[in-house]
Amino acid sequence: MKLAVISCIHGNYEALNAVLSDIDDCKADEIYCLGDLVGYGPHPNAVVEMIRSLDIPTSQGCWDEDIVEGLNACECSYPSQLAEQRGRLAHEWTNEVIHPEVREYLATLPMTLKKDNLCFVHGSPNSEHEYLLPSMDGFAALERVMSVDADVLFCGHTHVPYVRNLEEATLAVRVKEPGKGERATQLETPVKKIINAGSVGEPRHGRPNATYVIYDTDTMQVELREVPYDYKLTCEAIIDKGLPPIFAWRLARGMEFAERADDPDHVCQR
């Protein structure tokens, strides 16, 4: 079975349309979405309506959560003061234009989705806001995959797609409990995989093209797809809707609307 996994659409309707067409061309059997349907981009309602109309199983992203719960960010959400100001501005704009039924839908999204030995999250199983960067400590990465009892963990949030294989490992765990002495356990883990789907609407790989992944459950093959689209339409809409023009400038260069955290050892406190 061929699965298409998309993430981080961020109100970029043009990019979503292009990716859905590409998914059709690739003849994927199912589509999964890892959230961040809204935020920064000019068409949050249209994006959510499209995802809903296609009944795409979707896990909740950090921006989706913020629109429901309000801003309560950890420092990793905003690696610079400028990024924080821009993020707050985009949040306020999205918060104003979002339709009530869209907000209600975002509130219903689960943090994780499971399908057999596959798990789908936005950031990490710990939090929608936590970054699973490719350079993250191997033990910590393995812990995240094992915590959801999966062999393959799909995530997004970093906006740069990658595939990371966590080789077979033996983990020795020693637990010391008061009055019970020390207990040692050994765990054998098979190969695990983390697959980051990149970003449909807010890429960060130096080009404006949308990215997503196709995963074949039979062969375990991963294909990172990069889809060109008419990003200038999105840029025009950003300016027309009164969002900061710098968002359009950054989108056209594949630079994200605001930069992200880059510390692989950071544990999100959100």
Add this chain to the structure above:
Amino acid sequence: MNPTTIIAVAGPPGSGKTTWIRQFLASKNLTAFYCCPGMGEESVDLARIGYCYPSVQVFPEEKTPEVLSNLPDRALVFLELGFHIDVTAPPLSTLPCRRVAVLPPGLENSPQSSEWHEWADEVVAGSEVAPPKSEEMPEVWRTVLSGRVFDAPSLDEISIELTGDAYGKVQRMKGIFELPDGKAFYVDFAAGLSGIEYTELPISRWLNGRPDRFSGIEVTGWNLDKKTIADTLLGSCLPDSAIASYQEQYKAMLANELEEIAQS
């Protein structure tokens, strides 16, 4: 060089005028003076030379007559002329001085191709900056940022955006910026040269409140969106509470380092 010499240095933005001048400023045998006519009382170049070469006497343009009439023996005076200054008009055209044009290699090898060739006594090969793409003269926008302390990642972002033409076509950007660890950096960009250069200035750390010394930025280019540049710069500056908090942390860190050195 003669015991007392005035050298006027001209050239396009980013060609390496200041770099060429700097090679003479470290000499201890001369009393050096430095001025940037046309750049006002305070400018990035003036401040940078003052910070890097405390023995050099930097002076604003309006003091030029006074300084020139009271030069000591063996003085060496550098007048760095902005690209926007008409070097063929008085008083520069009549000033008794040695005229040096610092030009990009391509331009340097094609005599008579610029007013600098006609004006200069000597043409020096400078940096390989990109030739301006527009026939129209670029504008210079500058602002004093003294007392402002920048959030370092924000400064990095705005530098990337500015020099990537997010706020208009930029030919040159240079600035002096204060950071919360008390250090000040000279930031330099010229179109055609690779990347943005960050150089720490050899001045003491300022860890007690807002720095009371010059910092500022100069941007040369076309169609500059000055308001957005100014707003983005201000948005990158830290509030008093953050400055105080960072300064306390750095002071504690430096005190610990000193203690460790004393114990070792």
